Amino acid sequence: MTRAHSLPPFVVAALVAVTLPSTANAQASGSSSSSSSGSSSSSTSSQPPATSATTVLTPEAIRTLAETHVLLSAVHDSADARAAQAKNKTKDAQTELAEQKRTAIAQALQSKGYKADDFQRLRFVVSTNGEYRAQFDSVVAKLTGAPIPGRVAAAVVPGFVPAAQLPSGLVGTHIGHITTSYVDTPDKAGLLVVAFAEAQVASQHATLATRNTTDLAAMQMHAGHVLHALDPAIVKTGPGKGFGLRKAAGGVAQHIELAAKEPTASGNVKIHATHIAGAARATLVRMDQAVSLANQIRSATEAKAAAGLLSQLVSVCNQLLNGADTNADGRVDWGNGEGGLQQAQEHVTLMLAGEKK
Numbered sequence: 001m002t003r004a005h006s007l008p009p010f011v012v013a014a015l016v017a018v019t020l021p022s023t024a025n026a027q028a029s030g031s032s033s034s035s036s037s038g039s040s041s042s043s044t045s046s047q048p049p050a051t052s053a054t055t056v057l058t059p060e061a062i063r064t065l066a067e068t069h070v071l072l073s074a075v076h077d078s079a080d081a082r083a084a085q086a087k088n089k090t091k092d093a094q095t096e097l098a099e100q101k102r103t104a105i106a107q108a109l110q111s112k113g114y115k116a117d118d119f120q121r122l123r124f125v126v127s128t129n130g131e132y133r134a135q136f137d138s139v140v141a142k143l144t145g146a147p148i149p150g151r152v153a154a155a156v157v158p159g160f161v162p163a164a165q166l167p168s169g170l171v172g173t174h175i176g177h178i179t180t181s182y183v184d185t186p187d188k189a190g191l192l193v194v195a196f197a198e199a200q201v202a203s204q205h206a207t208l209a210t211r212n213t214t215d216l217a218a219m220q221m222h223a224g225h226v227l228h229a230l231d232p233a234i235v236k237t238g239p240g241k242g243f244g245l246r247k248a249a250g251g252v253a254q255h256i257e258l259a260a261k262e263p264t265a266s267g268n269v270k271i272h273a274t275h276i277a278g279a280a281r282a283t284l285v286r287m288d289q290a291v292s293l294a295n296q297i298r299s300a301t302e303a304k305a306a307a308g309l310l311s312q313l314v315s316v317c318n319q320l321l322n323g324a325d326t327n328a329d330g331r332v333d334w335g336n337g338e339g340g341l342q343q344a345q346e347h348v349t350l351m352l353a354g355e356k357k
Contacts (some may be wrong), residue, residue: 055122055125057122057126059135062126062132062135062136063135064112065123065126065136066136066139066143067112067139067143068109068112068114068119069123069136070140070143070144071111071112072108075101075108076105079100082097083098083101157193157196158196158197158345159192159196159341159348160180160189161175161179161352162180163180165352166352167269167355170264171264171265172259174255174256175255175256175259175348176190177190177191177255178190178191178255178256178276179193182194182251184243185241185243185248186243191248191249191251191252191255192252192348194243194248195248196321196341197240198229198241198243198244199245199283199320200321201225201229201238201240201241202229202240202290203317203318205223205225205226206222206223206290206310206314206316206318207314207317209222209226209297209310209313209314210311210314213310214307216303219300219303219306219310220297220298220300223295223298224298226290226294227291227298229244229245230246230290230294231245231246231287234291234295245283245287249283249287250280250284252276252277252280253276253280253281253284256277259273260273268351269354269355271351272347272348272351272354275334275344276347276348278335278339279334279341279343280344282323282340283339283340283344285337286316286319286324286340289316290316290317290320293309293312293313293316294313297310319340320340320341321340321342322340322342323338323339325338326338
């Protein structure tokens, strides 16, 4: 008597990762039980039906199909990885592995209640039906953690606003220079977007400088990186964008005030322009403090002297982004020298929301 093949270890591992529903649940709704009372026992072990242009698939059938797809993908990936190993490069090894792969695929399909032809026909139905495909992709995304095809959410970029959300005319043009695109910036990004990017680099390298407070050279290197992000006229090379927070934040204040001066600017734009410009200029004042501290660190002749300035540099660089509650009233405002880039962005959002009313 021939013994049935056992599932290879890589198939077993894949099965563990994929929930196994009952075979009955995997049926398409077109596979109703037999009209005769004597056929009830066979209906529970029947295979997914042959498909047609009018095949109707239940959510449970689509889920089973998606689980089978994930299972087969795991079988293929594992088998292909084994075939790529140097020890398996001989012709005999490749032939043996190919046979093992075919056996594993057949056994995986059987474990989910499918024959190969049935599975392929149902996959075709799903691929040609938008509603079924959306359900299928959603299940696959939940099982694997991969994004749904065609639905990858764009990363949120601090300071960015799509052009479609801007007011019309020259008011919108100047606001767009802040939030959307500006001709002189790296990648033609908005000035506020660049300001956030440069401030984040400065904050990051101020923190990196604290990792080894006995290494003067390392602290001075990171202080130079801070300076490059703040003002590349001081340090020409480094990890920043090469534009500098000084020009970016100054540009934010300049262009929001130009927007407010346009004859068509609303009262809403004029009010929030004051707030945005105020926060941007407070950021510039704080930036000058960071420049002074970084320069002192670069001029230090002893590690102890440089290390003593790092906590102040870290604090000030963080405030470039988040502002500071200088009057201890429990909140960070755009005015009174408290505002940072975050407060500027908040008032851009409020301004644009006001324009939609």
